[in-house]
Amino acid sequence: MSTGRILVIDDDPQIRRAMRATLTAHGYQVGDARTGEEGLEELRANTYDLVLLDMNMHGMGGIETCRAIRSNSEIAVIMLTVSNTERDKVDALDAGADDYITKPFSMPELLARIRASLRRLPQLPRDADLQPLASQGVEIDLSSRQATVLGRTSRLTAREFDLLSYLLARPNKTIAHRELLQAIWGPDYGGELEYLRVFVNRLRKKIEPDPSKPRFLLTDTSAGYRFHLAAKDT
Amino acid sequence: MARSATSATRFISRIVAQKALGFTGRILAALGLVAAITFVCFGLIHVNATTAGFFYLVAILGVATAWGLAESTIASVAAVLCFNFFFLPPIGTFTIADPQNWVALFAFLATSLTASQLSARAKRRTKDAVDRQHEIERLYSLSRALLLTEARLAMPRLVVQQIARTFDFDSVALYDRASGEISRAHPNDMPDIESTLRDSTLRSAVIRDEGSHLIVTPITLGGEPIGSLALRGAPLSDAALQSLLNLVAIGMDRARSQEAVNRAKVARQSEELKSTLLDAIAHEFKTPLTSIKAVTTDLLSEPAGKLQKYQRELLSIADEGTDRLSRLVTDAIQLARIEGGTFRLDREVQFPASLVAAALRQMKSLTDGRQITVSAADDLPQVWVDADLIRMVITHLIDNALKYSPPGSPLAIGARAGENTGENKVIVYVVDQGPGIAEDEQPRIFEKFYRGSSEPNLTGTGMGLAIARAIIRAHGEDIWVTSKPGKGSEFAFSLPIARTGSVQ
Numbered sequence: 001m002s003t004g005r006i007l008v009i010d011d012d013p014q015i016r017r018a019m020r021a022t023l024t025a026h027g028y029q030v031g032d033a034r035t036g037e038e039g040l041e042e043l044r045a046n047t048y049d050l051v052l053l054d055m056n057m058h059g060m061g062g063i064e065t066c067r068a069i070r071s072n073s074e075i076a077v078i079m080l081t082v083s084n085t086e087r088d089k090v091d092a093l094d095a096g097a098d099d100y101i102t103k104p105f106s107m108p109e110l111l112a113r114i115r116a117s118l119r120r121l122p123q124l125p126r127d128a129d130l131q132p133l134a135s136q137g138v139e140i141d142l143s144s145r146q147a148t149v150l151g152r153t154s155r156l157t158a159r160e161f162d163l164l165s166y167l168l169a170r171p172n173k174t175i176a177h178r179e180l181l182q183a184i185w186g187p188d189y190g191g192e193l194e195y196l197r198v199f200v201n202r203l204r205k206k207i208e209p210d211p212s213k214p215r216f217l218l219t220d221t222s223a224g225y226r227f228h229l230a231a232k233d234t
Numbered sequence: 235m236a237r238s239a240t241s242a243t244r245f246i247s248r249i250v251a252q253k254a255l256g257f258t259g260r261i262l263a264a265l266g267l268v269a270a271i272t273f274v275c276f277g278l279i280h281v282n283a284t285t286a287g288f289f290y291l292v293a294i295l296g297v298a299t300a301w302g303l304a305e306s307t308i309a310s311v312a313a314v315l316c317f318n319f320f321f322l323p324p325i326g327t328f329t330i331a332d333p334q335n336w337v338a339l340f341a342f343l344a345t346s347l348t349a350s351q352l353s354a355r356a357k358r359r360t361k362d363a364v365d366r367q368h369e370i371e372r373l374y375s376l377s378r379a380l381l382l383t384e385a386r387l388a389m390p391r392l393v394v395q396q397i398a399r400t401f402d403f404d405s406v407a408l409y410d411r412a413s414g415e416i417s418r419a420h421p422n423d424m425p426d427i428e429s430t431l432r433d434s435t436l437r438s439a440v441i442r443d444e445g446s447h448l449i450v451t452p453i454t455l456g457g458e459p460i461g462s463l464a465l466r467g468a469p470l471s472d473a474a475l476q477s478l479l480n481l482v483a484i485g486m487d488r489a490r491s492q493e494a495v496n497r498a499k500v501a502r503q504s505e506e507l508k509s510t511l512l513d514a515i516a517h518e519f520k521t522p523l524t525s526i527k528a529v530t531t532d533l534l535s536e537p538a539g540k541l542q543k544y545q546r547e548l549l550s551i552a553d554e555g556t557d558r559l560s561r562l563v564t565d566a567i568q569l570a571r572i573e574g575g576t577f578r579l580d581r582e583v584q585f586p587a588s589l590v591a592a593a594l595r596q597m598k599s600l601t602d603g604r605q606i607t608v609s610a611a612d613d614l615p616q617v618w619v620d621a622d623l624i625r626m627v628i629t630h631l632i633d634n635a636l637k638y639s640p641p642g643s644p645l646a647i648g649a650r651a652g653e654n655t656g657e658n659k660v661i662v663y664v665v666d667q668g669p670g671i672a673e674d675e676q677p678r679i680f681e682k683f684y685r686g687s688s689e690p691n692l693t694g695t696g697m698g699l700a701i702a703r704a705i706i707r708a709h710g711e712d713i714w715v716t717s718k719p720g721k722g723s724e725f726a727f728s729l730p731i732a733r734t735g736s737v738q
Contacts, residue, residue, distance in 0.1 A: 018525040022532040056517050082520045083513075086622045087580070103520045104527035104560050108535045191595035222588060 004118050005047065008032040009039035009065065010054035010080065019052065022107055028114075036060030040068055048075060050118055055081040055092060055100075063095045070096030074145070074157045076117040080105075086194060093198035098159050099185070109188075116186040119158075125165040132229045133168070133216070138207050140164075147206045154206040159184065163199055164207070167217070167227040176224040200225060244426065252446070257304075264297045264309040272316045283321040287342050290317060291349065298350035299357050306350035314343045369474035372400040373481065380485040389489030390417035393482055397465070401478075404467025410486065411435050411461045427464050434462040451475065455483045508574055512567050519563040527556045558695075565697040568626070569682070572704040579620040579708060583732040586614045586649035586660050589621060593628035594647065600636055601645075609648035617660050618732040623705045624662075627713075630698040631664040631725045639668030639722070658731035659711075665724045671717040679715065702727070 006028045008019045016032045023030045031046060033039035037060055039051070051069060055062035066077055079092040079100040092100045099113050124142050133140065139148040146155050156164065162184045167175065177196055181189040189195070200219070204211040218226045271293055275286040290313040298306035318328055322335045330336055379396040390408050398406040398419035405423035409416050409431035416428055427450070434441055434450045438459050441450040450464040463482060470478070530553035534546065541549070571577050587610035594601065594608065617624075628647075635645050645666055652659030671679060678684050680703045683696040706713040706727045717723035 012521045012525070014522060014525040015528070018528040022528055025532070056513075080524075082517050104524040104556065105531075107528050107532035109531075110528075191592065191598075193592075222585065 003027055003029075004049040004114075005029045005031070006050045006052060006114070007039060007042055007046075007048045008052045009034075009036065009057070009062075010052070011035060011057045012054075015054070023114075026111060036062070036065030036068070039065060043069065043073065043075070050076040050078065050114060052114075053077055053079050053097070055079050055088070063091055066092070066095040066097050074155060076158070078110075078113055078117060090194050090198055093195060096157075098157065099195075112186070112188055116188075123162045123165045125161070125168045129165070129168040129171075132171070133207070136215075136230075137209065138216075140207075149207055150209050156203075156206060159199060160203050160206070163203060167225065171227050171229040174220045174224045174226045180225065196225065260301050260305050261308055264301070264305045265312055267293050267297065268309055268312045268316060271313075272320055276320045283317070283338075286321045287317060287338075290342070291346055294346045295349050295353050298353040302357070303350060303354040306354060307347065310343060310346040310350060313346060314339060317342060365469070366471065366474075369401075369471060373474060373477050376400045376478070377481050380481055381488070389485065389492075390415065393417070393485050394419040397463075397478070397482070401465075401470070402468050403465050405464075406466075407431060407464040408482070409435060409462045409464075411459065412490065424464060424466065431462045431464055434464075435459045449475070451479060453479050453483050453486070455487055460486060505575065509571065509577070512571055512574075516563060516567045520560065523556055523560050523563070526552070527560070530556060562695045562697075565695045565701060569697050569701050569704060572701065572708060579623070581618050581620055583616045584619055584621050584624075585612075585616055586610050586662060586729070587612060589617075589619070589624050590628060590647055590649055590662065592621075593625045593632060596625065597629055597632050601632065603642060604636070605644040607644065607646040607648075609646070609650075611650075614649055614651060614660055615658070615731045617729040619709060619729055620705075623708075624729065627702040627705050627727065628662065628664070630702045634698055634725065635664050635666035635668070635723075639666040643667045652728055659728040660731060661726050661728055663724055663726035665722060667722040670719040670721050671715060671723055672719055676715055676717065680713070 006023055008016055008023075008030060009032070010016055010019070011034055013034075016034075020030045020032060031042055031048065033042045036057055039053070042048075043051070053062050053066055053069075057065070060068075062079055062081075066079065069075065069077060077097045077099075079095075079097040080103055081088050081092060081100055082103050084102040089100055098117050101110055101113060125140070127142075130140050130142075137149060140146070140156075141148070144155075145161065146153050163180070166180065166183050177193055178190045180196060181192060184199075185192070185195065200217055201211075204214050204217050208214050208216060216228055218228050220226055268290070271286075271289050275281050275289055281289075294306050294309050294313060297309045315328070318330065318339055319326065322330055322332075322339065324331055330339065376396055379400070380393060390410050390413075394406045394408045394417050397403060403419070406419040407416055407424050407427050408418075409428075416431060418424070430441055430450050433439070434452050436459075438452050438454070440452070442448070446466065447469050448464070448466045449470070450462060452459045452462045454460065460483065463479065465475075530549050533541070534549050534553060590608060590610050594606070632645070632647065639645070643666070645664065647664050649660055649662045652661050680699045682700040684699075685696050703713050709730065711728045711730065713725070713727035715723055715725050
């Protein structure tokens with residue numbers, strides 16, 4: 001049995017009912033909210049581990065709600081979308097969601113994604129791996145989970161830490177998309193290139209001195225990503 | 235043609251009649267003035283001949299200044315006769331006794347005629363100058379009125395009213411060739427002018443009647459007659475007329491382009507509305523499906539033994555029905571969107587191989603158990619396509635191939651350089667080893683809701699190939715099938731190669 005507190009934000013009562021019944025049966029504590037505003041209120045009032053957020057709600061939409069959540073919280077967010085176009089997926093991830101699932105979805109798939117997102121503690125990089133970054137002006141504070149570069153400080157989400165740690169442990173080596181996806185999101189993943197595109201961009205914004213001209217996090221077109229670190233003795 | 239000519243003549247002669255009436259009135263007034271002077275000088279105050287002569291001269295100068303040469307000439311002749319009759323001896327007859335008085339009489343006549351002429355000319359010059367100035371002022375205010383007011387759909391009416399108001403024309407009528415409509419400044423202006431206006435546009439000819447100040451002239455824009463304008467009741471110099479016509483042409487052109495912009499805006503709004511509506515429909519259908527799907531899949535995921543066999547069977551039926559309905563909604567909305575033109579291609583430079591790979595990844599759960607040969611050379615040129623949509627085309631073709639070929643039979647999927655098209659194309663293909671498609675059936679398989687006669691279990695929506703074709707056509711490309719019964723089928727479509735330089 002899994003444990004964790006999940007907040008379902010969806011304007012459809014039937015979906016809230018179905019989610020509450022199934023998720024409760026699988027051992028989660030479930031709260032729900034009918035609108036984005038209500039959801040934000042609920043998040044302030046109670047502690048949750050994960051948010052299931054409907055993308056197409058009346059009033060404050062899912063994207064806007066997700067941005068509002070991200071402005072002060074690193075809680076895991078899974079977006080529920082109706083359309084499965086690349087643009088909508090990228091929009092959802094760009095707004096700060098960790099994952100998304102297209103309606104209608106199968107419950108086992110949703111549960112797998114919830115489990116993947118709820119791995120409580122992110123894989124944090126080892127201090128030794130952080131040394132070369134620090135020597136190039138990128139400070140990463142593991143206790144407050146913050147990155148500081150050129151005076152810019154930003155908090156990293158769990159997924160972003162996972163991605164950074166994995167790459168930092170394997171410097172100057174091209175890592176294939178599939179390997180990265182399975183290492184960070186889980187064995188069920190592999191084809192979701194847009195996840196990597198969005199998360200790498202998010203990470204670049206937080207650790208690169210100039211995110212538009214990345215120095216560390218490099219793209220090897222159609223192969224994968226590479227963390228570039230200059231050799232120590234130069 | 236003959237009818238229009240007669241009606242124009244009739245129209246002009248009526249205006250001439252009105253003009254003639256004004257002229258006669260002025261002649262009578264001038265004669266009355268001469269008579270009044272005669273009466274005062276001869277009957278009331280008894281002045282001598284010299285003084286009377288000067289009185290007449292002053293009056294004639296006045297007439298020349300006020301009205302013109304014709305009026306003053308007639309007044310001069312009348313004055314000479316009266317001068318002779320009443321003031322030159324022998325008084326009361328037209329005979330002149332003293333030869334010196336002949337000289338005086340002719341001197342008077344010559345002086346009064348010359349003076350009238352000079353004063354009429356001066357008057358005409360002043361009037362011309364004032365007229366020019368007025369014309370310029372009026373053209374200016376007309377141009378402001380036409381160009382600064384927001385162009386409305388009632389532009390032609392606005393134009394004629396502005397012209398009539400600014401230039402004090404009695405009547406103005408405008409014929410717009412594009413709409414075929416005639417607009418008048420006042421509803422009952424020049425009721426017979428219609429055929430003359432059409433005639434003027436058609437022949438590109440200026441029809442004019444100086445006496446009545448009627449002019450019917452074509453309006454041209456870039457050498458092309460776009461209508462004609464009839465003006466009556468005020469003289470206008472050629473330069474002013476030309477400027478006026480240019481202004482009207484610009485105004486009409488502006489109204490026309492404004493109209494085109496408005497139409498485009500309305501079309502775009504209706505496109506956006508349709509798109510929003512389709513999104514809403516998708517949302518409304520998918521939401522209840524989501525709760526059903528959550529329930530069926532969750533129950534089906536219970537470990538074996540917890541459900542009785544028939545319960546599991548019933549749940550599977552509900553679950554598959556949900557999937558089918560969901561596919562139907564997705565496909566129907568996709569097709570409506572593409573066919574209704576409510577989407578825009580979001581083109582990017584793409585590797586053909588990665589499009590094929592992405593589609594295969596998406597179909598992974600369905601292609602398990604099939605041997606699939608993928609051949610897409612890495613050195614194929616990149617293509618310029620909407621990746622989401624092309625991936626959808628490939629998945630529809632794979633789905634189709636899976637459905638219409640025996641379970642376990644191999645598939646071949648790939649991309650190759652376009653052969654014998656002579657153009658820069660990449661061909662993407664999906665080959666199955668199914669029963670093939672009869673030749674007479676081949677043209678129909680891309681139609682909506684058409685199902686192949688060999689489909690064993692009707693699980694599809696009948697829209698896959700129609701969607702594929704709509705997407706490929708939206709790219710300006712083609713999709714086709716090559717098949718022989720018993721030999722399998724190849725579905726293939728072309729994609730445009732990205733121009734070098736945009737490659738990144």
